[in-house]
Amino acid sequence: xxxxxxxxxxxxxxxxxxxxxxxxxxxxxxxxxxxxxxxxxxxxxxxxxxxxxxxxxxxxxxxxxxxxxxxxxxxxxxxxxxxxxxxxxxxxxxxxxxxxxxxxxxxxxxxxxxxxxxxxxxxxxxxxxxxxxxxxxxxxxxxxxxxxxxxxxxxxxxxxxxxxxxxxxxxxxxxxxxxxxxxxxxxxxxxxxxxxxxxxxxxxxxxxxxxxxxxxxxxxxxxxxxxxxxxxxxxxxxxxxxxxxxxxxxxxxxxxxxxxxxxxxxxxxxxxxxxxxxxxxxxxxxxxxxxxxxxxxxxxxxxxxxxxxxxxxxxxxxxxxxxxxxxxxxxxxxxxx
Amino acid sequence: xxxxxxxxxxxxxxxxxxxxxxxxxxxxxxxxxxxxxxxxxxxxxxxxxxxxxxxxxxxxxxxxxxxxxxxxxxxxxxxxxxxxxxxxxxxxxxxxxxxxxxxxxxxxxxxxxxxxxxxxxxxxxxxxxxxxxxxxxxxxxxxxxxxxxxxxxxxxxxxxxxxxxxxxxxxxxxxxxxxxxxxxxxxxxxxxxxxxxxxxxxxxxxxxxxxxxxxxxxxxxxxxxxxxxxxxxxxxxxxxxxxxxxxxxxxxxxxxxxxxxxxxxxxxxxxxxxxxxxxxxxxxxxxxxxxxxxxxxxxxxxxxxxxxxxxxxxxxxxxxxxxxxxxxxxxxxxxxx
DNA sequence: TTGTATGCGTTATCAC
DNA sequence: GTGATAACGCATACAA
Numbered sequence: 001x002x003x004x005x006x007x008x009x010x011x012x013x014x015x016x017x018x019x020x021x022x023x024x025x026x027x028x029x030x031x032x033x034x035x036x037x038x039x040x041x042x043x044x045x046x047x048x049x050x051x052x053x054x055x056x057x058x059x060x061x062x063x064x065x066x067x068x069x070x071x072x073x074x075x076x077x078x079x080x081x082x083x084x085x086x087x088x089x090x091x092x093x094x095x096x097x098x099x100x101x102x103x104x105x106x107x108x109x110x111x112x113x114x115x116x117x118x119x120x121x122x123x124x125x126x127x128x129x130x131x132x133x134x135x136x137x138x139x140x141x142x143x144x145x146x147x148x149x150x151x152x153x154x155x156x157x158x159x160x161x162x163x164x165x166x167x168x169x170x171x172x173x174x175x176x177x178x179x180x181x182x183x184x185x186x187x188x189x190x191x192x193x194x195x196x197x198x199x200x201x202x203x204x205x206x207x208x209x210x211x212x213x214x215x216x217x218x219x220x221x222x223x224x225x226x227x228x229x230x231x232x233x234x235x236x237x238x239x240x241x242x243x244x245x246x247x248x249x250x251x252x253x254x255x256x257x258x259x260x261x262x263x264x265x266x267x268x269x270x271x272x273x274x275x276x277x278x279x280x281x282x283x284x285x286x287x288x289x290x291x292x293x294x295x296x297x298x299x300x301x302x303x304x305x306x307x308x309x310x311x312x313x314x315x316x317x318x319x320x321x322x323x324x325x326x327x328x329x330x331x332x333x334x335x336x337x
Numbered sequence: 338x339x340x341x342x343x344x345x346x347x348x349x350x351x352x353x354x355x356x357x358x359x360x361x362x363x364x365x366x367x368x369x370x371x372x373x374x375x376x377x378x379x380x381x382x383x384x385x386x387x388x389x390x391x392x393x394x395x396x397x398x399x400x401x402x403x404x405x406x407x408x409x410x411x412x413x414x415x416x417x418x419x420x421x422x423x424x425x426x427x428x429x430x431x432x433x434x435x436x437x438x439x440x441x442x443x444x445x446x447x448x449x450x451x452x453x454x455x456x457x458x459x460x461x462x463x464x465x466x467x468x469x470x471x472x473x474x475x476x477x478x479x480x481x482x483x484x485x486x487x488x489x490x491x492x493x494x495x496x497x498x499x500x501x502x503x504x505x506x507x508x509x510x511x512x513x514x515x516x517x518x519x520x521x522x523x524x525x526x527x528x529x530x531x532x533x534x535x536x537x538x539x540x541x542x543x544x545x546x547x548x549x550x551x552x553x554x555x556x557x558x559x560x561x562x563x564x565x566x567x568x569x570x571x572x573x574x575x576x577x578x579x580x581x582x583x584x585x586x587x588x589x590x591x592x593x594x595x596x597x598x599x600x601x602x603x604x605x606x607x608x609x610x611x612x613x614x615x616x617x618x619x620x621x622x623x624x625x626x627x628x629x630x631x632x633x634x635x636x637x638x639x640x641x642x643x644x645x646x647x648x649x650x651x652x653x654x655x656x657x658x659x660x661x662x663x664x665x666x667x668x669x670x671x672x673x674x
Numbered sequence: 675t676t677g678t679a680t681g682c683g684t685t686a687t688c689a690c
Numbered sequence: 691g692t693g694a695t696a697a698c699g700c701a702t703a704c705a706a
Contacts, residue, residue, distance in 0.1 A: 002451060004699055015677045020701065028675050047451035051397075052699035054388045055682050076409030083434055092453070095432045097420055114339060114384035116429070257622040280617075341683055352693040357685065365691050389683035392698045678705075686697075 003044040012040040023048060050092070060117045063306060064094040066109065066133065067124045071222070071250070073278040074295060078124045078147065081299025089307055094118060100130045100190065109136040120144060120306040122299070126190045128158075143309060145302045150192015157309055159301045159316045163193045166291045166320040167200025170245060170273055173289075173322065175208045177330045179243040179271065181216060183234040185255070187247035187275075188222040197247050197275065216241050220251050222277070227254020235262065235270075242331045243271035249280045252288055271328040289328040292321040340381040349377040360385060387429070397454045400643060401431040403446065403470065404461045408559070408587070410615040411632060415461050415484065418636025426644055431455060437467045437527065446473040457481060457643040459636070463527045465495075480646060482639045487529015494646055496638045496653045500530045503628045503657040504537025507582060507610055510626075510659065512545045514667045516580040516608065518553060520571040522592070524584035524612075525559040534584050534612065553578050557588050559614070564591020572599065572607075579668045580608035586617045589625055608665040626665040629658040 005023075009016045014033055021029050022037040029037075040046075054060040065082055069075050079095065086093050096112055098105060105127075112118065113136075120143040127133055128146040134155065137144045146158040174182050184201045187194030202212050215237065218230035227246055231254060234241055246252035252274030256266065264270050266286055276290035301316050342360075346353045351370055358366045359374040377383075391397040402419055406412050416432065423430050433449055435442060442464075449455065450473075457480040464470055465483040471492065474481045483495040511519050521538045524531030539549050552574065555567035564583055568591060571578055583589040589611030593603065601607050603623055613627035638653050 002699095006699080016700080017677060017702095018675090021676090024701085030675065033676085047448055049392075049454070049699055050452035051388055051391045051454055052682090053701075055386075055392050055684090056699075056701040057682085058701085060388070072409040072413030076412060079432070080434075093432065095416070095430060097417070111384055115387040117386070117388055260622045339683095343683080353684080354686090354693060355691090358692090361685085367691065370692085386683055389698090390685075392700090393683075393685040394698090395685085676706080679703090681702080682698105682700090684698090687695085688693105689695095690691100690693075 002049075003046040005046075005048070007044055008037065008040045008046050011044060012036045054117055059119050061090060062092045062094060062116065062118045063120045063122065063303070064096050064112055064116065064118045065122045065124065066096045066098050066112075066127050068098045068100040068127050069124060071278045073280070075124075077279075077295035078299040081296035081301075082122060082303045084296075085300050085303035085307070089303075091119075091307075098127060098133075100126045100133075103132075105130055106132040106136040109133050110140065113137070113140045113142050118142070120309075122302050122306060123147065123149075124299075125150075125193065126188075129192050143306060145305045145309070147298050147302050148193060150196065153315060154313060157305045157314045159298045159305065159318060161293050161298065161318055161320045163196035164200035164203065166275070166293075166322075167197040167245075168204040169200075169320075169322055170289075170291050171201045171204035172208070173324070174243045174245065174271065174273065174328060175204065175210065177243075177271070177328060179241075179331060180210060181213075181239065181241040181243070183216045183218070183230075183241035183244040185218050185220040185227060185230040185244065185246040185251050187220060187251075189219075191222070194247055201245060220247060222248050222250060224250050224254045224257075227251030228258050229254075231255040231258035235259075235264070241270075243273065243328065246272070246274040248277040249274045249284075249288060249290065250278055252290075253280055253284055256284055256286075256288075267327050267329040267331075271331065273328050276323065286327045287325045289325045290323045292323050294318045294320065339386075340383040342383075342385070344381055345374065345377045345383050348381060349373045391454050396456050398427065399429045399431060399453065399455045400457045400459065400640070401433050401449055401453065401455045402459045402461065403433045403435050403449075403464050405435050405437040405464050406462060408615045410617070412461075414616075414632035415636040418633035418638075419459060419640045421633075422637050422640035422644070426640075428456075428644075435464060435470075437463045437470075440469075442467055443469040443473040446470050447477065450474070450477045450479050455479070457646075459639050459643060460484065460486075461636075462487075462530065463525075466529050480643060482643045482646070484635050484639050485530060487533065490652060491650060494642045494651045496635045496642065496655065498630050498635065498655055498657045500533035501537035501540065503612070503630075503659075504534040504582075505541040506537075506657075506659055507626075507628050508538045508541035509545070510661070511580045511582065511608065511610065511665060512541065512547065514580075514608070514665060516578075516668055517547060518550075518576065518578040518580070520553045520555070520567075520578035520581040522555050522557040522564060522567040522581065522583040522588050524557060524588075526556075528559070531584055538582060557584060559585050559587060561587050561591045561594075564588030565595050566591075568592040568595040572596075572601070578607075580610065580665065583609070583611040585614040586611045586621075586625065586627065587615055589627075590617055590621055593621055593623075593625075604664050604666040608668065610665050613660065623664045624662045626662045627660045629660050631655045631657065 005016045005019050009019045124147045128149045148160045149158045220226040244255050273289040276292045342353045342356050346356045461484045465486045485497045486495045557563040610626040613629045
């Protein structure tokens with residue numbers, strides 16, 4: 001049978017409370033007793049029951065991650081980042097897949113909190129913007145941190161990258177290389193980052209005095225197929241763009257595929273850039289010029305905010321990084337006539 | 338405040354035990370009382386505490402997945418498959434990253450079981466073959482199911498694909514196309530599937546009367562870089578292979594990259610095939626001929642085995658699928674002289 | 675500094 | 691069928 005605190009206290013000849021004190025590193029325990037307790041613990045290979053601790057105590061040392069994202073890489077980065085911080089803190093992580101658009105979301109979140117007694121919740125995109133979930137958490141008074149929220153920044157603690165600035169930077173880079181017709185592929189409409197990226201693209205054009213041409217902007221769904229479709233449409237234009245900027249790399253891979261299929265040379269005839277959301281970009285040929293999102297770091301920071309938070313909402317911005325490669329080299333003679 | 342069973346019993350005018358009976362769908366409750374209890378539950382929006390249930394009851398309705406794999410896609414498939422089954426069963430999933438080679442693995446597993454009281458554990462590759470973990474589970478008498486174990490099949494319930502047969506099938510396909518010099522890139526030595534795949538490759542050669550040439554077999558680590566390195570070595574041979582079969586698709590992507598870099602046309606000058614472990618293959622150009630592993634289904638089946646298991650080890654084999662594409666078209670005139 | 679009594683929210687035992 | 695009452699294994703408040 002498993003050993004309990006009672007067994008330990010009997011073996012050490014002290015009260016259960018003293019054992020509890022030693023276990024939790026409280027003060028006011030004599031060295032002598034502490035030593036005896038520690039020996040007994042080691043001897044019996046005692047493991048405190050997390051369940052009993054949760055029931056009796058105030059904290060559960062458990063947090064939950066609620067996610068709904070179809071990019072395995074994104075989820076993995078998020079989980080890894082949070083897990084790193086949890087390890088340092090001795091906290092367990094409950095992974096909770098969900099459907100950001102589901103009418104049951106509020107109920108699911110409520111059940112999660114009530115049933116498991118998690119100390120807090122981390123929301124990743126796109127659940128981070130699901131008001132049903134936020135309302136449920138607010139109502140239950142559960143602490144939560146949002147990763148890359150698109151709206152309502154002041155509502156809770158959150159961490160994010162500056163998507164608009166990142167898109168602006170990349171677009172400006174393309175412009176500086178001499179590009180004048182830059183295609184843009186929108187991200188999934190459910191993700192607020194999509195809007196921000198599009199806005200950054202537009203802002204950069206505007207600042208450079210270039211006109212925003214809706215025909216160069218195509219919708220997308222963050223997946224390979226929509227990237228292909230968008231590229232086909234853009235490259236079929238009478239005057240096609242000299243560069244295509246995709247809102248993530250799955251779609252950028254679609255662009256590359258279409259280019260290969262059509263015999264279009266990269267970067268000589270077309271420059272391709274994208275957000276490196278799924279880390280696919282580094283595996284493509286030619287290697288893509290990308291905006292690298294610090295997903296893992298964002299997740300780590302989110303967990304930190306959750307653990308260290310004192311109630312007042314805090315926002316943390318983490319820097320993005322432009323990874324420049326040959327795929328966006330200057331066009332060979334495609335400046336405006 | 339959260340409602341408790343006591344509140345419900347008071348509201349319904351019955352004992353707590355009766356409420357418990359209704360909640361757990363036990364027999365011997367009159368329709369009248371059952372109805373009153375259900376109304377009270379709905380009225381109070383009562384959520385039973387999972388924690389208290391675990392402490393008092395026998396089962397926790399929680400299982401754990403122990404994994405250590407650096408392929409986000411693999412992990413995602415595994416988690417998704419298990420989660421699907423858990424949803425049907427109303428069971429929560431605790432995700433436990435680990436290090437299959439860590440000397441602390443046994444301790445970590447022991448703590449997991451003792452602290453969380455999970456009803457069972459699912460092990461994915463490569464932890465599925467970590468004897469330290471298996472011993473710890475055996476010692477604690479915790480039920481567990483292994484996904485794609487490479488050794489000791491009889492030790493526990495398990496699910497798997499026939500890796501040797503899959504590699505054999507693919508190699509045979511290449512041979513049938515006319516290939517006589519087929520390069521092979523080994524998988525990560527920690528994964529037992531690597532050996533099986535290599536064996537299947539060799540068996541197919543043998544059956545076809547082709548000699549096994551060690552110079553056509555290169556080591557690999559299941560990552561992009563090792564695929565590149567292996568391809569470089571193979572293509573530098575005086576008489577290079579006409580086809581390269583990589584043990585996963587990350588490495589196959591490396592092969593494609595090297596081919597592009599060297600101006601080698603695919604499939605005219607080189608055929609490329611691989612195991613589609615990370616689902617990357619479908620996004621490459623040209624699309625790769627692959628063995629598709631039913632990862633999600635394996636995970637789902639593993640969870641089923643865990644829930645339905647009655648103690649006696651059961652093994653379930655799930656079929657693989659060959660996805661044939663132009664990347665392994667017949668060689669244009671490269672048959673042996 | 676140490677120990678005692680009580681509670682956490684549910685299930686299990688055993689009466690009625 | 692139904693209901694008291696005792697566990698479950700720990701933390702908490704309060705004494706000593």
